[in-house]
Amino acid sequence: MNKALNILVTGCGGDIGQSIGKILLKSTYTKNLFGIDISEKNAAQFIYPNFSVGLPFTHPEYLERLEAYIEKHEIDIIIPIAEPELRFFSNKNVLDTIGRAKMITASSLALEIGFDKFRTAEFLKSQNLPFPQTFLAKDIKTIETFPVILKSKTGSGSKDIHKINTMDEFLFYTRNDVESYVVQEFITDKSGEFTCGLYRSSKGEIRSQIFKRELTGGYSGYGEVIENEDITNLLEELAVKIDLVGSINVQLRITDNLPKVFEINPRFSSTVLYRHLFGFEDLIWSIQDRLGHELSDNRKNVTGRKFYKGFEEYIK
Structure with missing residues (x-):
């Protein structure tokens, strides 16, 4: 017990x-x-x-x-x-x-790389992992091909992300604080967008779960558990190269049949409860590993299962 x-x-x-x-x-x-x-x-x-x-x-x-x-x-x-x-x-x-x-928490290197969107891209590049071209906004004089994604260099979530279609739009959004932004290659969501739970224990055991999701008001409002060997292999390689211990969230899209990571959130994510309900209990595993216990495993074949974001009201 x-x-x-x-x-x-x-x-x-x-x-x-x-x-x-x-x-x-x-x-x-x-x-x-x-x-x-x-x-x-x-x-x-x-x-x-x-x-x-x-x-x-x-x-x-x-x-x-x-x-x-x-x-x-x-x-x-x-x-x-x-x-x-x-x-x-x-x-x-x-x-x-x-x-x-x-x-x-996640281990220190995962935190350092995930905190900084530019460093994320540079790390992926250095490890020969697929990544979207990413530049510091302050270094950009002109943009040749639109659209591009403008996002906060250090923020999380979708609150400060803009799809930029003209140079005027770029100048408008960066007019007060160009230092805080990165510009990223736009990857179409034609093949979908994926949010992935990635866990690695202190003994090196890697577990992952992939959701094909749709955003609702900046949150994962709907998603389906999928299997994709290319994504799973990429996640496992990333976990090793980032020297992960703990749980992180990896977001990616697919272009030319190649999954590209566009963001690493080095923490538990907003899909942590959905994952838990599907048997991917990364929060519990993190506690077990921290205490030196063997990891439990309640995972089942849940491919095709779906989640829906709901809301609950409280009064007092």
């Missing part, structure tokens, strides 16, 4: 944090579930039995207060969710423990 743990999820207010809370509430690893967010104006307070509002990571006392919280509540495992917070921990080289609590 697993020892039940006190688990803390920080940045729990978003869709990923809420999904992780739903998984952990049903896990035999969870004794007491704690969640911290910088705002109470989200539904996490209805999911996490021990919810509280905490300091933003930019606050000078953030780390000190977090360590005190961990000590007070005897936290065994801490799982940071928000990418800006993960950047903070990475920059501080705090990726193993905080106080008494073991930390669950």
Whole structure:
């Protein structure tokens, strides 16, 4: 029988944090579930039995207060969710423990490469892996072929992504802050867009799951589990070359029968709950591996199964 743990999820207010809370509430690893967010104006307070509002990571006392919280509540495992917070921990080289609590994140190289869209493309290029041509916006004088994709160099999600069709559009979107953007080759979604869960244990075991998805308001609103040998092989090669330990999300499209990775999110993604329901339990595996336990395996043949994004209302 697993020892039940006190688990803390920080940045729990978003869709990923809420999904992780739903998984952990049903896990035999969870004794007491704690969640911290910088705002109470989200539904996490209805999911996490021990919810509280905490300091933003930019606050000078953030780390000190977090360590005190961990000590007070005897936290065994801490799982940071928000990418800006993960950047903070990475920059501080705090990726193993905080106080008494073991930390669950992707490994350091995966974080460093995934945080920076330009570095992602340069890494893929250096490893002879398929990638979309990607340039720093500040280095561009003119664009010969349209459309192109303009995206935040360090952001996540689809909030700051633009399909650019003219030089005037490029100049408009970069007029105030060209330093923050990259320009990327446009890959048509004619063959679909794919979001992939990729997990590798500390012993080198690799597991992956591929969704062919459609976006709804910036989220994966609909998806189908597929099998694709080319994508699976690419994911396995990427996991080794990025020296992955933990779980990341890889997004790609196919052009000329070749899958090209256009983004690596070095964290649990918004499809973490869908994957879990289909037996791809990368959150649980991450906890097991961190504790030195053997990985469970509840995977089944779910090819062709579909997910649909729904919403739930809470009142008080």
